[in-house]
Amino acid sequence: MRHIPEEPEAQGAPPRVPRQRSTGAVPTSADVARRAGVSRATVSYVLNNATAVRISEPTRRRVREAARELGYVPHAAARSLRAGQSRMVLMPAPGAPVGALYHRFFHDLQWALSRLDYTVVQYGSAGLTGDEAALAWAELRPVAVVAPGIHELGPAGVAVLKRSGARAVITVGPCPVEGAHALLTDHGEVGRCAAEHLLARGRRRLGVVMPEQPALAVYARARLAGVRAAAARVGAEVTELPLAYEETAAARLAADWPERGVDGVFAYSDEYAMLLMAALQDRGIRVPADTAVVGVDDLMLGRLLRPRLTTVRMDLPSAQELAELVDRTVRHPGTSPTVRDLLGVTLVARESS
The missing domain is CATH 1.10.260.40 (lambda repressor-like DNA-binding domains)
Structure with a gap:
């Protein structure tokens, strides 16, 4: 020293x-x-x-x-020039609401990275995905990129980022990407967990809320697949329920609820579950007597509802762990890409189911 x-x-x-x-x-x-x-x-x-x-x-x-x-x-840019290496970690913005849990996790990650002397920049991609998004990110010359699966980054995009100087490219999504470290989030497991709970409660006509936001489709499709897999094992029915995050849209869905014959709903997230529950109750449909409802994220507001909301809690590792992975990869860029599971799930049963 x-x-x-x-x-x-x-x-x-x-x-x-x-x-x-x-x-x-x-x-x-x-x-x-x-x-x-x-x-x-x-x-x-x-x-x-x-x-x-x-x-x-x-x-x-x-x-x-x-x-x-x-x-x-x-001056971050001047410091990077002196060091011969950027200290910028780029985190693309999701482009659509992805739930309070993810927002909290990525906020904690930004803090953990800053404690390791990185400058964290959240990039608004303005609808860019895949290789097109990677080209835009590369212009900023980040030393690392932590990309949610919502951007559908592919092998070509990873190569572009590495050629521009990124030492660490880490994807967070349902499947690994060639050349990048992968943190797998199996959202099919989220849907399976919710469906198995509803099926255990005797529900056999399941509805699955599908948000009408293109940016959420990658998660919604995976969760729907998990529900279908669980339902198929016992011969239960599954109905897709497209829904915009608006009171009027929820009211329209609730208006023809009796004709749908749904007796259990996996509502994609706690926010969508609360939106739908309010619309159903306004129509005189009892929760859970007529229709059981399950959300995702275990938000505090769901515990304050009556009936209290049953939910799937996603168990994420500490942001510090991911920050240290970024730092190790930046310091040792030749390390072979790793794949690890990021997501665990726990069913939290309450009165709504």
Whole structure:
């Protein structure tokens, strides 16, 4: 570990006065160094949380206080140029609501990556998918990409990202992608878990809510397949129920509910389950006496409903684990792609079923 000597004020010398800067000028690390009475190298070590050098805590506090007073923040692009490598991790935005659980998980992941000194950028893909999306992401030269399966990234897209300098490409979805590390999320297991619960309660005419949002189709189709597989084993019926996330759409679906003959519903998510339950109850359809309802995500609001919502809880690993996988892959880019299961499921039975 290198030792950086302290840089105290000369004894008896007048205090250093920061040079006045022009109004509106962007503060630099040189300004921070002058105000803190240290070298620019020390400023860099402190603000980049360098661990290879030893700097006293009083000096660290002085540098951070000077940076705060000046409103200085490190320049991520300049830091990448000096290091010869980007520290940007790109996380494409899903493009549609994917549930509170995923939002919470990816928020935690961003925090964990920032603690490892990565700059996390969430990219709004504006409807881009597959190789087209990969080309847009590559323009930013990220060192790593964590791509939800909703973007349908393929082998060609992975190759484009690696040629642009991405050391780690990690996909999160139902199947692995050649050349990328894969975190598998088996949403068929989510549907199977919900269906087996409804079937165990004696329901034999199952409805499956299919969100009318194209970006959710990859998850909805997998969950539907899981329900069909469970129902086929006992000869139960399965009916698809297309539904937009709107009160009027739920009201229309509930209006002809008796003709559908559905006695159990897997509602894709807790949000859709609550939307449908309210519409059914407005029509005088009793939950669960007439129709049992199961959601996904185990949201707090579902526990506050009456009847309380039965749900499938998805058990995800800690965001810290995934952040460490990103970091290891960036530091050792030649590592062979790995495939691991990301998702576990647990049925949480309550009154709605």
